[in-house]
Amino acid sequence: MKIGTDAVLLGAWATVENYLNSILDIGTGTGIIALMLAQRSNAELIDALEIDADAYEQCVENFENSKWSDKLFCYHASLLEFTEEIDDKYDLIVSNPPFYSEDYKTQNTKKDLARFQDAMPFEHLLESVSKLLSENGIFSVIVPFKEEKDFVRLASNYNLYSNRILHVKGNPNSEIKRSLIEFSFNEITIKIEELIIETSRHQYTEDYINLTKDFYLKM
Numbered sequence: 001m002k003i004g005t006d007a008v009l010l011g012a013w014a015t016v017e018n019y020l021n022s023i024l025d026i027g028t029g030t031g032i033i034a035l036m037l038a039q040r041s042n043a044e045l046i047d048a049l050e051i052d053a054d055a056y057e058q059c060v061e062n063f064e065n066s067k068w069s070d071k072l073f074c075y076h077a078s079l080l081e082f083t084e085e086i087d088d089k090y091d092l093i094v095s096n097p098p099f100y101s102e103d104y105k106t107q108n109t110k111k112d113l114a115r116f117q118d119a120m121p122f123e124h125l126l127e128s129v130s131k132l133l134s135e136n137g138i139f140s141v142i143v144p145f146k147e148e149k150d151f152v153r154l155a156s157n158y159n160l161y162s163n164r165i166l167h168v169k170g171n172p173n174s175e176i177k178r179s180l181i182e183f184s185f186n187e188i189t190i191k192i193e194e195l196i197i198e199t200s201r202h203q204y205t206e207d208y209i210n211l212t213k214d215f216y217l218k219m
Contacts, residue, residue, distance in 0.1 A: 003030075003032050004096075005197070006096050006142050006178060007029070007032045007033050007096050008032070008036075008212055008215060009142060009166075009168060009178070009180060009195075009211070009212070010033055010094060010096050010140060010141075010142045010180060011032060011033040011035075011036030011037060011040075011094075011215070012036065012040075012211045012212045012214070012215060013140070013166060013180050013211065014033075014037065014092065014094050014138075014140035014182070015092070015138055015140065015164070015182060016037065016040050016041040016043075016092065018091070018136075018138070019091075020041050020042070020043040020091045020092050021043060021044055021045065021091055022043060022044070022045040022046070022047070022088065022089075022090045022091050022092075022134075023037050023041065023043045023045070023046045023047070023090060023091065023092045023093070023094070024046075024047045024048070024049065024090040024092070024093045024094070024132060025037070025046070025047070025048040025049065025093075025094050025095070026049050026079060026093065026094070026095040026097070026125065026128070026129075027049065027050065027051075027079075027095055027096060027097055027098070028048035028049060028050045028055075028059055028074060029050065029052075029055050029059065029096070030055055030058045030059050030062055031048055031050075031058075031059035031062045031063055031072070031074065032062075033094055033096060034046050034048040034059075034063075034072060034074075035062065035063070035066055035068070035072070036215055037092070037094065038066065038068035038071065038072060039068070039214070039215070040214075041092075043071070043091070043092070044071060045071055045073075046068070046071055046072050046073070047073050047074075047075065047090070048063075048072070048073070048074040048075070049074070049075050049077065049079060049082050050074060050075070050076060051076070051077065051078050051079075053076065056074060056076040059074045060074050079124065079125065079128050080124070080128070082128075083128040083131055083132060086132065088132075089132060089133065089134040089135075089137065090132055090133060090134060090137060091134050091136075091137045091138070092137060092138050092139075092140070093129050093132060093133055093137065093138075093139045093140070094139075094140045094141070095125060095129075095139075095140075095141050095142075096141075096142050097122070097125055097141065097143070122143075122147070122150075122151055122154055123154055125141075126151075126154055126155050126157075126158050126160060127158060129158070129160065129183075130158035130159065130160060133160075133185070135185065136184070136185075136186075137184065137185075138163075138182055138183070138184050139160060139182065139183040139184070140180065140181070140182045140183075141180070141181055141183075142178055142179070142180045142181075143178070143179055143181065144177070144178060144179070145167065145168075145175075145176040145177060145178060145179045147179075148165075148179040148181065151179075151181065152181065155183055159185055160183040160184070160185065161183060161184060161185070161186065161187045161188075162181050162182070162183055162190055163182050163183065163184050163186070163188050163190060163191070164181070164182040164190065164191045164192075165179060165180065165181050165182075165190060165191070165192045165193070166179070166180040166181075166192075166193050166194070166195055167179055167192065167193070167194045167195070168180065168194075168195050168196075168197065169194065169195070169196045169197070170196075170197055170198060171196060171197070171198050171199065171200070172196055172199065176194075195207055195208060195211070196208070
């Protein structure tokens with residue numbers, strides 16, 4: 001399965017400077033973000049959650065073949081099931097959730113499940129995060145820029161407050177496409193930054209290279 005830029009951005013950007021004992025990747029797909037965080041952090045436990053059977057199997061294989069296999073574990077379950085069964089709290093939760101809230105759907109049910117917001121409604125995601133996040137934990141997520149204000153508003157209903165935001169543009173002349181947002185239970189001054197990925201096709205900016213170079217074989 002292809003690795004998307006969104007996953008690479010989130011895996012490289014999420015804060016790991018604070019002491020992290022445990023990490024949860026919600027909707028891990030093939031496990032790329034969890035693997036990136038295993039590379040970046042000293043967390044003793046990294047759990048991942050994936051509902052799609054094929055993606056789950058590939059994630060397990062990827063975890064087992066990595067040098068961090070002793071601390072990576074993937075659950076094949078829905079977020080609702082997982083939240084009800086797990087009593088532990090996580091120091092960092094990350095999610096690259098389904099984006100598409102439009103009514104249009106394809107004829108490919110599996111693709112719809114992976115891509116459409118109704119597979120994991122934002123409010124459902126935030127409610128679960130509020131239950132699974134430790135008192136001083138951080139929740140990092142990537143959403144379309146057009147969804148940012150609504151997502152931040154919904155998060156506040158669960159006492160989750162945005163502390164750090166990165167606006168992502170494909171090139172200097174394009175509109176902001178994505179928002180990476182970090183939340184915590186603490187209200188602090190928001191730090192907002194901007195990242196441009198390319199100056200022209202496959203000509204990556206220095207900022208993007210510096211953020212992601214540890215995860216590409218050629219960059």
